[in-house]
Amino acid sequence: MASGRDMVLSVPAARQGPGPMPAALVDALAPALSRLISRTLPGVSRSSGVGQGTELAQLRPYETGDDVRHLDASASARTGVMHVRLNVPERALTTWIVLDLSPSMAFGTAGRLKADVAEGVGLVFGRLGVRSAGSLGVIAFGAGPVGPGTPAPATEPAAGPPASQLAVGAPALYPPAPSDPSRASVVAADPLLRVLAPRGAKPGLAALGRLLGEGVNPDGQHAPGALAAALIRLGRLAGQPGLVVILSDFRGQRGWEGPLGGLALRHSVIAVEISDPRERELPAVGRLALVDPESGRLIQVDTSNRRLRERFAAIETQRRELVHRELRRLRVHHVSLSTDGPWLRDLGRGLG
Amino acid sequence: MSFASPWWLLGLGIIPVLLVGAWLARRRARRFALRFTAVDSLGLALAQVGPARWRGRLVPLLLVLGLASGGVALARPQMPHRVPYGRASVVLVLDHSGSMAADDVAPTRIAAAIGAANTFIDEIPANVAIGFVGFGTTPDAVQQPVADHASARRLLDAQTAGGGTDTGPALALALQLLDARSAHHPPSAIVLLSDGAANEGVDPVAVAAQARAAHIPIDTVALGTPNGTLTVSPFAPPVPVPPDPQLMAQIAHTSGGRTFDARTADQLSSIYRSLGAKLGSAERERDLTLWPLALAAALLLGGLALLAPASVPPVRVRSASGG
Numbered sequence: 001m002a003s004g005r006d007m008v009l010s011v012p013a014a015r016q017g018p019g020p021m022p023a024a025l026v027d028a029l030a031p032a033l034s035r036l037i038s039r040t041l042p043g044v045s046r047s048s049g050v051g052q053g054t055e056l057a058q059l060r061p062y063e064t065g066d067d068v069r070h071l072d073a074s075a076s077a078r079t080g081v082m083h084v085r086l087n088v089p090e091r092a093l094t095t096w097i098v099l100d101l102s103p104s105m106a107f108g109t110a111g112r113l114k115a116d117v118a119e120g121v122g123l124v125f126g127r128l129g130v131r132s133a134g135s136l137g138v139i140a141f142g143a144g145p146v147g148p149g150t151p152a153p154a155t156e157p158a159a160g161p162p163a164s165q166l167a168v169g170a171p172a173l174y175p176p177a178p179s180d181p182s183r184a185s186v187v188a189a190d191p192l193l194r195v196l197a198p199r200g201a202k203p204g205l206a207a208l209g210r211l212l213g214e215g216v217n218p219d220g221q222h223a224p225g226a227l228a229a230a231l232i233r234l235g236r237l238a239g240q241p242g243l244v245v246i247l248s249d250f251r252g253q254r255g256w257e258g259p260l261g262g263l264a265l266r267h268s269v270i271a272v273e274i275s276d277p278r279e280r281e282l283p284a285v286g287r288l289a290l291v292d293p294e295s296g297r298l299i300q301v302d303t304s305n306r307r308l309r310e311r312f313a314a315i316e317t318q319r320r321e322l323v324h325r326e327l328r329r330l331r332v333h334h335v336s337l338s339t340d341g342p343w344l345r346d347l348g349r350g351l352g
Numbered sequence: 353m354s355f356a357s358p359w360w361l362l363g364l365g366i367i368p369v370l371l372v373g374a375w376l377a378r379r380r381a382r383r384f385a386l387r388f389t390a391v392d393s394l395g396l397a398l399a400q401v402g403p404a405r406w407r408g409r410l411v412p413l414l415l416v417l418g419l420a421s422g423g424v425a426l427a428r429p430q431m432p433h434r435v436p437y438g439r440a441s442v443v444l445v446l447d448h449s450g451s452m453a454a455d456d457v458a459p460t461r462i463a464a465a466i467g468a469a470n471t472f473i474d475e476i477p478a479n480v481a482i483g484f485v486g487f488g489t490t491p492d493a494v495q496q497p498v499a500d501h502a503s504a505r506r507l508l509d510a511q512t513a514g515g516g517t518d519t520g521p522a523l524a525l526a527l528q529l530l531d532a533r534s535a536h537h538p539p540s541a542i543v544l545l546s547d548g549a550a551n552e553g554v555d556p557v558a559v560a561a562q563a564r565a566a567h568i569p570i571d572t573v574a575l576g577t578p579n580g581t582l583t584v585s586p587f588a589p590p591v592p593v594p595p596d597p598q599l600m601a602q603i604a605h606t607s608g609g610r611t612f613d614a615r616t617a618d619q620l621s622s623i624y625r626s627l628g629a630k631l632g633s634a635e636r637e638r639d640l641t642l643w644p645l646a647l648a649a650a651l652l653l654g655g656l657a658l659l660a661p662a663s664v665p666p667v668r669v670r671s672a673s674g675g
Contacts, residue, residue, distance in 0.1 A: 104389040219387070251389055279390040289381045292391035298382060299395050311397035316390060 007143045007194050009101060011215035016112035018120025018343075025344055026124050032351040033128055036333060037093065037243050037268045058086040094198050094240055095129030095136050096267075097122050097208065098230050100248035101194075101216045102142030102223065103293040109278040110340030117274045117343045118247040119212045124347065125245045125270075126208045136196075136204030137237070138211060141230040143192035144223025191226035193233055219293040224254045231259035235266075244269045250323045251279075252294055261330045269332045272347070273323065276339045280316050282309045354637070356428035363423040367416055374412065411658045418651030425644035430637040439538045441497035442476060443483040443526040444469055444504065446511060447546035447575075450488075451593040453513035454547075456580035462513045465545045465575055469508050472543070473501050481538075483529050484508060487522035488515025496529055497540075519546060520554030523570065523603075527559065532566035542570040544603065547580075548596025556599070560606035569609035572600040 059075050062082035072085035099122060105115040122138075129136045196207045227248060234244065244267045246260075263269055284304045291298045303309060320336075327334040335350030337343045355361065388394070446469065452462040473482060483497030484504040493507045523542065531537040542563065563570050574597040581590035597613055604611035 107387060107389045249389070252392070276389070278388075282394070287381075288388075289385035290388035290391050290394065291385035293387045293389065295391070297391050297395065298385055299391050299398065300382070301394060301398055305401065308397055308401045311401050312390075312394050315393045315397050319393060 007101065007140065007192055007217060009214040009216060010218050011213075012106035012113055012115060014106075014108065014113060015215070016108075016116045018116050018123065019112065021120060021123065021344060025348070026127055029124065029348055029351060030128055030131070032348065033243075036270065036351065055087055056085065059083050060086070093129065093134040094238065094242035095125060095134060096198070096234055096238055096242060096244045097125055097129075097136070097138045098227070098234060098244060098246040098248070099138055099140040099211070100142050100227070100246075101140045102226065102249075102252070103217050103219045103221055104249055104251050105142070105274075106216045107279075107293065108276050108339040110276065110338070112339055114249055114274045114276060114339055115216050117337055117339055118272075120343060121245075121247055121272050121274075121337065121347060122208060122212055124344070125243075126205050129243065130201045130204055133200065135198040135200045136208060137198035138194075138196040138208055139230045139234050139237075140194040140196075140211060141191060141226040142221065142223065143217045144221045144226060191223040191229045193226070193230055195233065195237070197237075220296060222252070222294040222296075224252055227253040228255040228259050231256060231263055235259060235263055238263075238267065241266050241268075243267065246271045247274065248272075249274050249279075257326050257330065260332060264330050264332050269330075270335060270351070271327050271332045272335045272337060272350075273320075274337050274339070275320070280320075281313045284309065354430050354432075356430055356637075356639070358427055360423060360426035360428075363426060364420060366423075367419055370416065370419070371412075411655050414651045414655030414658070418648045418655060420648075421644040421651060422648035425641050425648055429640045429644065431640050432635055433638050435636040435638075439479070439481070441481040441483060441530055441538055441540045443485060443497060443529055443540070443542050444472070444508065445485045445487065445522050445526050445542055445544045445546075446508065447517055447519070447522075447544075448486050448488050448511040448513050449515050449517040449547075450513055451517065451547050451580075451582055452575070454576060454580040454582045454593050456577040457575065460513070461547060461575045461580070462511060465573075466508055466511060469545065470505060473505055473508075476501070483526070485522050485526045485529070486511045487518055489518055490515075491518075491522040491525045494525065494529070517546065517548075519544070519548075519556040519599075519603075520559050523556055523559040523563070524554060527563055527566065527568065530566075530568055532563065532568055537566070537568075540568045541609070542568060542607075544570055544572045544600070545575060546572070546600065547576040547593065548574055548599045556603050557606050560603045563607040568607065570603055570607035571609040572604040572611045574600040574611065574613050 059072055060083065062071065062076075062084050066084045070084045070086065072083045075083035075085070100118065101115075105118060106113055108114055108116065126136050194211070196204075196211060198204065199207060227246075227250075231246075238244070244263055246269065248271075250256075250271075250273050260269065260271075282303050284306070286304055287300065287302050289298065289300045301308060324334060324336075333351075335347060337346050337350070446465060448462055452460070452465070454461050457464045476482060478501070479499065481497035481499050482495075482501050482504040484493065484495040484507045485491050486493035486507060493511065495504050495507050498504075523544065526542050530540040530542070532540075560570055574595045576593070576595040578594045580593050580595070582593045583590045597611070601611040603609075
């Protein structure tokens with residue numbers, strides 16, 4: 001970060017890792033991904049593989065094995081030595097991974113944490129992205145200016161552009177909370193982002209691996225506008241049309257629809273939503289005291305109340321429906337993964 | 353209302369301790385809350401459904417009330433009440449001497465005594481055996497104490513006034529009927545209805561001393577008024593037949609019974625009524641432990657049943673905590 005502030009990440013105690021990721025299975029995702037990408041790249045009907053462009057990269061003497069069609073007649077004639085003309089490949093794909101590192105990703109009650117699934121999906125797209133001379137960039141978000149120990153009220157109004165009125169759950173689901181002017185100014189500050197500039201093959205993968213290995217933000221970081229900020233930053237950074245993969249739980253984030261819609265006009269966008277079964281339905285396990293890892297909001301509920309569980313499931317279903325509807329409206333490919341299933345296979349199905 | 357082991361009531365002091373402990377536990381649960389990412393949705397659901405207040409408050413209330421009744425039950429509350437003797441015996445000793453024909457008590461002394469004795473028998477519980485000794489010059493109508501009150505009643509109704517007043521042998525016979533010599537005779541009592549003035553035979557006070565040794569009280573009822581007269585014949589002046597309350601009091605005092613001075617039939621009935629209640633029953637402490645115990649069991653079981661979730665599906669919840 002230019003400002004000198006940076007995320008301080010920590011590895012969740014319950015980290016499981018992404019689990020087995022057979023190379024054959026990852027490779028098998030490539031065609032499906034290509035099909036998705038080809039829609040935004042130039043030459044819609046052509047192959048999405050890297051081909052020859054028109055910009056000159058190099059003129060060099062012919063070596064055995066070079067394609068004779070690339071012989072440059074002028075250069076060969078002037079020098080008397082056979083020269084080939086090499087052009088810059090035009091279709092080098094840049095894959096941007098927008099990675100959610102908010103504290104709520106360190107949650108999982110079934111097979112693994114949401115952060116573990118995000119790590120696996122990130123690695124898959126990283127591997128696919130650096131094939132064929134592609135490059136890989138990452139924008140991580142999830143840290144807010146609200147530090148640990150000063151948890152913000154959960155129902156605090158979203159900061160940012162008026163587009164936040166469309167935010168998931170903001171006016172429709174959650175009642176507006178009494179606003180705290182002093183805190184609102186804090187939230188309105190620029191959320192912390194970490195940007196890894198696009199790099200090719202090995203360096204890009206290594207940087208991604210390092211970032212994924214660092215874990216997520218510790219509890220108490222609450223940044224409702226972080227996803228929107230990351231998308232806006234990405235819109236400025238990504239010049240060439242490319243692939244944007246958003247790995248997030250889309251939980252507690254507001255105002256992302258506008259920036260995402262702008263991105264989707266230029267790039268192929270895949271939104272991977274990661275959830276936990278316990279976030280969709282609560283089991284009847286009696287009284288529970290629950291605390292939100294991001295906002296610090298504490299609540300005591302009796303989960304043996306069947307009406308409460310049903311109401312909760314209905315609200316969550318409605319919330320997810322809202323996310324899904326927004327993504328469809330923005331023509332963003334939506335893949336929903338769960339922490340309790342074989343996420344790699346689900347990802348393949350979602351892409352296909 | 354009393355308590356057999358009142359120290360257990362101190363155990364009720366555990367209830368405020370429990371309440372404070374529950375409050376602390378709830379605070380502690382707040383400190384060690386589970387991380388959960390959908391708290392906002394859950395809070396919204398809670399606001400829409402409304403907190404399950406009745407159950408949240410009913411369960412502790414039931415448990416605390418159950419504990420309170422359990423403590424009361426351990427203190428063994430008792431209530432005094434009258435328990436009828438299992439096998440008690442009463443012998444009515446009725447004087448039917450000539451002086452009992454005096455009409456200073458309406459209609460006559462003996463008729464009033466018979467009527468009141470019937471009331472007395474009515475008052476006596478059915479399981480108390482009743483015997484009867486009617487005496488004039490000699491004890492001439494005798495009935496063993498039996499549970500069948502009708503036999504004593506038949507003899508009683510048949511009595512007519514006539515003869516002398518030989519109280520001593522009649523009381524001795526009554527003691528014999530009650531098996532006074534045996535150390536294990538049932539609780540017994542003798543009720544002597546007479547106008548006193550024993551004029552023949554054994555000294556009744558000596559018999560009363562025997563009765564005392566056998567723990568058989570003789571309750572005496574002195575019949576008649578001091579100015580009672582008996583018209584023997586139409587040609588002679590009425591003979592004064594005053595009762596002898598001193599003798600009757602002495603008999604009662606010696607034997608450990610009580611004496612009554614009944615001048616009218618109404619008073620006689622009331623005396624017999626109090627005697628009837630006293631003779632046939634004794635005051636006991638009834639143990640009331642069962643009621644608070646049952647209440648405690650019901651409250652505790654009900655509270656625990658509400659505490660347990662209706663059905664817990666087999667779900668594997670692993671707390672995933674970050675940092």
